[in-house]
Amino acid sequence: MIDNGIEKVLAGNYCIGCGACAVLDQSAYEIKLDHEGKYQAERKAVVSEDLSSDLLSSQVCPFADESLNEDELGKQLYGNVDGIKHDAYLGYHLKNYAGFVSKNSFREKGSSGGMGSWLASTMLREKMVDHVLHVRPSEKSELLFSYAVSSTEDEIIQGAKSKYYPIEMSEILNHVRNTPGKYLLIGVPCFIKAIRLLSLKEPVFEEKILYTLGLVCGHLKTDRFAKTIGWQLGIHPDSLQDIDFRVKLPNKPAGYYGAKVSGEVSSTVVSHTSPMRETIVNNWGHGLFRYNACDYCDDVLAECADITIGDAWLPEYVSDEGGTNVIIVRNPRIARLLTDFKEELTIEEISAEKIYQSQAGGFRHRREGLAYRLFLKDQKNEWHPKKRVEPSDSVSNKRKKIYHGRIPLLDEGNSAYEKAFEANDFTVFEKYMTPVLNSYNKLYHRSFVIRIAGKIIRVARNIITR
Ligand SMILES: Cc1cc2nc3c(=O)[nH]c(=O)nc-3n(C[C@H](O)[C@H](O)[C@H](O)COP(=O)(O)OP(=O)(O)OC[C@H]3O[C@@H](n4cnc5c(N)ncnc54)[C@H](O)[C@@H]3O)c2cc1C
Numbered sequence: 342m343i344d345n346g347i348e349k350v351l352a353g354n355y356c357i358g359c360g361a362c363a364v365l366d367q368s369a370y371e372i373k374l375d376h377e378g379k380y381q382a383e384r385k386a387v388v389s390e391d392l393s394s395d396l397l398s399s400q401v402c403p404f405a406d407e408s409l410n411e412d413e414l415g416k417q418l419y420g421n422v423d424g425i426k427h428d429a430y431l432g433y434h435l436k437n438y439a440g441f442v443s444k445n446s447f448r449e450k451g452s453s454g455g456m457g458s459w460l461a462s463t464m465l466r467e468k469m470v471d472h473v474l475h476v477r478p479s480e481k482s483e484l485l486f487s488y489a490v491s492s493t494e495d496e497i498i499q500g501a502k503s504k505y506y507p508i509e510m511s512e513i514l515n516h517v518r519n520t521p522g523k524y525l526l527i528g529v530p531c532f533i534k535a536i537r538l539l540s541l542k543e544p545v546f547e548e549k550i551l552y553t554l555g556l557v558c559g560h561l562k563t564d565r566f567a568k569t570i571g572w573q574l575g576i577h578p579d580s581l582q583d584i585d586f587r588v589k590l591p592n593k594p595a596g597y598y599g600a601k602v603s604g605e606v607s608s609t610v611v612s613h614t615s616p617m618r619e620t621i622v623n624n625w626g627h628g629l630f631r632y633n634a635c636d637y638c639d640d641v642l643a644e645c646a647d648i649t650i651g652d653a654w655l656p657e658y659v660s661d662e663g664g665t666n667v668i669i670v671r672n673p674r675i676a677r678l679l680t681d682f683k684e685e686l687t688i689e690e691i692s693a694e695k696i697y698q699s700q701a702g703g704f705r706h707r708r709e710g711l712a713y714r715l716f717l718k719d720q721k722n723e724w725h726p727k728k729r730v731e732p733s734d735s736v737s738n739k740r741k742k743i744y745h746g747r748i749p750l751l752d753e754g755n756s757a758y759e760k761a762f763e764a765n766d767f768t769v770f771e772k773y774m775t776p777v778l779n780s781y782n783k784l785y786h787r788s789f790v791i792r793i794a795g796k797i798i799r800v801a802r803n804i805i806t807r
Contacts, residue, residue, distance in 0.1 A: 345395045346405030347382075349724050356381045357561065357634040360511030361401040361535040364518070365542055366394050372509045374484075377755055378564030379632055380509040401538040403531040404634055406727045411530075411644040414537045418645060419671045430697045430704060431669055432644025436676050437696050438668040439653045440688025452503040452587040453595070453652045454666035457527065460554060460648065460675075462494045463682060464525050469674070470551060473497060474513050475527040476504045478583070485567065485584060488513040490524075505562040505586050510535070517549055524550045529558040530643035531634070537645045552675065555643020557651025557667070559625045559703050560635035565758050567602075569622050569630070572767045574613040576604035588614055595664045596654065621774060622754075626702065627781065628747060629754040629774075636748075639711055639728050641703045642696070647672035654699045667691070667699045709736055710744040717745070739784070746781045753777050 350356050358380025363370040370382045399407035409417075411432060419425050419433035427433050441454025447462075448455035461473040472490045477500035479487040486504045490513065491497045510532060517524060526536055533555045540547035567586075568578035581604040588599035593616075601614040617623045622630065643649040649669040658665035668688065670676045679686065697704065708730055715732035718725040736744070754774065761770035 346399035346407045346726075347395065347402045348384075349406075350399075350402055350404045350726065351382060351384065353724055353726075354633045355404045355637055355726055356402075357404065357531050357632055357638075358382060358507065358509050359403060359532050359535040360509040360514065361403070361539045362398040363511040364514045364539060365401050366398050369394055369398060372511045374507065374564075378507060378568070378630075379561075380507050397542060401535065401542055403534040403538065404637065404726045408534075408538050409541075410727075410729055411534060411640045412729060414534065414645045415671075418537070422671070422673055425671070426693070428693055430708075431642055431693050432640075433671050434669050434693060434696075435673065436668075436670040436679075437691050437693055438670075438679070438688040439655070439658060439665055439691045439695070439699075440668070440686055441663060441665050442685060443687045444685035447501075448663055449589070450498055450501045451664065452501075453650070453664040455501070455664070456650045456666040456668060457554065457556070458497050458501045459685070460650075460678075461491070461497045461525055461527065463678065463685075464552065465492070465494065465497070467678070469523070469678075470525045471522040473525045473527065474510075474517070474550075475500045476506075476508050484564070485581070490516065502585060502587050503556070506567055506584075507561065507564055514539070514546070518543070518545055522549065525552045525554060526550050527554045527556065528643075528646075529556050529561060530640040530645070531558075531638055533643050533646045534640065552648075552672065553646045555646025555649040557642055557649060557700060557703070558635075558638075559641075560628060560631040560638075563630045563632065565755070566622055566630040569758065569770065570600050570617075570620050571602040571604060572761075572770070573620050573622075574600075574602050574615055576602050576606060576611070576613070578762065580604040580606065582610065586617075589662060589664060590616060591662065593662055594660050595652070595662060596659050621771060621778075624778075626706075626747070627750050627754075627778060629750060630758075631751060633751060636706075636714060636751075637711065637726050637728065639707050639730050641700050641707050642669060648675045651700065655695060667696050669696060705740075706744075706747075709740065710747075712736070713741060713744045714748070717748075742784045746784050750777070750781060 360372045362382050363372050372380050373383050375381045399405040415432045425433050425435050441448045442459040447459040451458055464470045472492045476486050477489040486506050533553050567584045571581040583603040585601040588601045590599045599614050599616050603612040650666045653665040653667045712730045712733040713736050716734045719732050757770045757773035
């Protein structure tokens with residue numbers, strides 16, 4: 342075995358479990374769900390003596406130093422497109438929009454504006470693709486959701502809405518390799534990057550996966566995220582049968598969405614819905630049950646995807662309970678599709694700056710925060726993946742404390758879950774986590790002295806300008 346990138350990725354807990362290595366070299370790697378409920382690549386006990394195979398696997402791993410980064414891949418894919426622009430946050434971008442689908446019930450059934458399911462259905466209808474690879478309720482009993490192939494609008498709709506849940510692509514990509522057809526792949530940024538890397542090694546994927554749709558991504562969640570929501574709402578983790586992470590609540594702003602869980606309680610299947618904000622795991626800044634790898638990713642907007650969609654977390658759109666997408670188009674064929682079918686959509690062009698603002702929190706964590714986390718790793722002489730962001734501690738003291746404070750929340754959440762599970766009592770999780778989260782939340786509070794100083798400055802300013 343050589344001391345290569347993928348081995349360091351696995352040893353350092355930077356694996357996102359996408360499955361690219363296992364697709365490329367089935368004799369060396371397989372994808373398994375680990376004890377925390379996240380997919381991880383595992384090296385098989387019997388490994389090939391051929392060291393070039395290790396190197397190849399590293400070249401398709403989105404977190405290994407041997408693979409191309411998003412700027413390099415983006416340039417190959419879109420660098421020559423007429424009229425394309427590039428910036429450090431959006432990557433390449435041809436057109437940027439905010440809006441929603443006005444046709445049929447795509448918006449009602451989707452997480453945001455329904456663009457994901459509309460685009461997939463329209464590409465099928467227009468015969469741009471024969472099948473869509475996306476995440477639907479799983480037919481395997483141990484998991485609630487998994488990647489599946491959809492070939493009809495009904496199937497697409499069955500898969501609508503965001504799954505904040507572990508998923509992997511090895512099975513579905515083996516299917517693609519062995520089955521003729523043209524495909525659209527929907528995925529989070531690192532999964533889209535993985536498919537681009539894999540296509541460079543196995544052209545069959547480039548030939549068959551003709552289009553990619555990226556989802557804006559904060560981070561991936563282990564299955565404990567879903568289980569904890571269910572448990573708080575009265576369904577034991579072992580009995581959870583279904584979850585809708587994005588219930589649109591009537592007369593509430595888009596950001597005030599709910600979660601609906603279903604499962605067996607005393608031999609009867611029950612369903613409960615609650616505003617997400619009332620669940621203990623709701624704050625994406627806390628990042629409970631995230632993958633560690635996500636803290637070392639700098640791609641928020643799926644820069645290697647033909648089109649990226651996310652939530653328009655902007656003041657001018659959030660009050661609309663129906664949900665609104667931000668949309669970044671990189672592929673001219675998809676730009677044309679949006680224009681051709683504009684009567685089915687209510688969209689307006691917006692600036693790259695607005696797209697950035699819609700994900701400002703994500704960018705802070707993934708750029709400034711990442712630079713600081715890399716700096717901390719360097720201080721401890723620990724290996725970390727090479728990123729487009731350089732290690733740096735030129736961050737304000739307050740932000741340092743916040744980024745620092747987020748790191749242990751991952752392990753704390755897992756310890757709390759394990760203790761609660763062992764005690765078979767959800768209140769153990771709450772009692773453990775409440776002081777931990779309260780102490781982290783205090784990092785956002787301004788100190789008494791700073792608040793008084795601010796007040797004095799404001800009063801003085803008022804007197805001077807009067
Ligand atoms: C893990 C995760 C984190 C996200 N973080 C952010 C964020 O920080 N900011 C933001 O603005 N948006 C984020 N999103 C995207 C957002 O939640 C919506 O998915 C997006 O706005 C599309 O909504 P829609 O109504 O247009 O799509 P819909 O019509 O609901 O279609 C969504 C499509 O995506 C597919 N899909 C759902 N989950 C997955 C998955 N895990 N992997 C692959 N395909 C999937 C579905 O099968 C469906 O085809 C995230 C999504 C995920 C899955």
